[in-house]
Amino acid sequence: MTMVPDTEHAEDAALTRAAQSGDVTALGLLLERHRPGMRAVALSLLGPGPDVDDVMQDAALVALRRIGDVRDPAAVGAWLRMVVRNGSRSVLRVAGRTEPLADVPLPPTSATPEGVLDAHAMRDWIWEAVEDLSPALRLPVVLRYFSTGMTSYQQIAEACGTPVGTVRSRLHQARASLAKALEATASGAHEDVRHRTEQSWLDVRDTLAAAERGEYDKVVADRYTPGVTLLSAGRRIGGSALLVAGMEGDLSAGVRQRPANVIAGRSLVVWEMDLVNPPDAPDHCPPGVAWVMTLEGGRIGRVSLHHTPRPAPSAG
Template sequence: MVREMMGHPQDPVDDVPLTRAAQGGDVAALGLLLERHRAGMRGVALSILGPGPDVDDVMQDAAVTALRRIGDVRDPRAAGPWLRMIVRNRCRDLLRAARLTEPVAESSLRDIADGPGELLERHAMRDWIWEAIEELSPALRLPLVLRHFTEGVTGYEHIARVCGVPVGTVRSRLAQARAKLAATLEATAAGAHSDARLRTAASWEEARHTLSAAVAGDFGKVLKEDWSPEIALMSGATRMGDAALLERGMDDDLAAGVRQRPVNVAAGRSLAVWEMDIVNPADDPDHCPPSVAWIMTLSGGRVTHLRLFHPVPLRTAVVPPELHGIWPQ
């Protein structure tokens, strides 16, 4: 029956039942949809990158992105072009990261005009995907979440800096993570994991509450009440300080007129990422880089490890000497 649904690979009408089934959480249907369009997707990758191992990386990335964002496809007949667009964007990201091409304006997979509520409804991952992610080891979970669930910490170089490992190790861990994720999806899909959207919504609220408390002078109180008393500030794999250093850095930024605004949240039980836009004061527009990611390891709902990462550094950013390595540039 499933094979009958596949139809002719060039007929977009035959993508409709597979796309709808995949949007309902059918892993096998998504696999069939990807197989139908594999040749076209690979052709796009080869035309942009040429032969080489990067093509396989892009194809693996595209499969995970499709798994995460299949709900974005409003017209099931357009699944093929949508999959090829994912491959095209991943290839261009890869080339830009390697400084082989100039940046090209892209149509984002998310509407930047949407607020957190709309983003949560349109882009929250299926509960079973997050459950499968939780089955990964911390060493595999972190690069996978950064690669596929953030907006600005997706490049191999960025992930390597966050994790404190070489780029080659990032590639290896991503390959392992994707393989293990695929192996656990069907098992986790059968369970009831209805709390993922609530967890994401709660993390959005926590991010807003944390920033509001900081502006009101209560950041230290939030750290004491809501975060682990053993919180460790990390730079790569190196522990740099504790809550006191984090509080001092936040207070210094606020005193300088710097503000942060959450724009994307990815939240699991053991790992959460808050991506922030940074608004600098008008008289010091280069005080801080334009964005920062708070990458948090959780235990029992409390933050135990925090990494702060600026995807776009500023050469002129002003950082107190004692905070170098904590506020990465």
């Protein structure tokens, strides 16, 4: 066994314990460290699209609320991926995403939202972040994430005197704001994450440029392991030869890939791409694809492709 996994587990354990003691920056760093794996789980279940961002934002707030529940600090990565998996399954299971946090246990019913917040190790940061929200966003997010019995959309709608659709919209905005604030706590404190992400943007652009020149096979030989595995829908469909043939086939058909988002971890990289079809074949490919790549010794050992579902045909 190499020392890298042990080192990463030790770092995870230290950050988790710090977060459980009220260090919000430590929680922000944990979310940054495990973002690629968390996003990969969401993409594997939901496919590329806005649901992935919603689930990721939800997971950040669940982590904020429940980091104290983690019993094995060294295994916090698996816990975070479980949170994302539960959220993703709820999206798939419940029409309209009426209960995306159904799997999250509630605190004791004797508590109040204010009591829950005041007892929280990160109460000062949470209160400050909540107070920074507009009044219209503040009440829904407190009820949804910190109340003991007012967590359903219908109950929140009644408390706010607004339609359920408005509650969903406001919670979406509040989640995005609070998740962004959590991410900001890690800004400047984790330069290796920023560097890896910047380098990965360069890599994806270089890869696409090389493919346009007919040199994708050289990229595969240089950056991928000799036994690289290509997967689709979780099943192995080939290796380096199919990777090259697939890229060259799409380019020959006039399909182009445009990078839309990059997430880069030590052992996992996610490239989310928009697919641009030729004018004479607008339905040749789905609208997007995510490359989920596992690294082995700094080279890509597995590539799992997840395509954005095609939009449903209009009724008209």
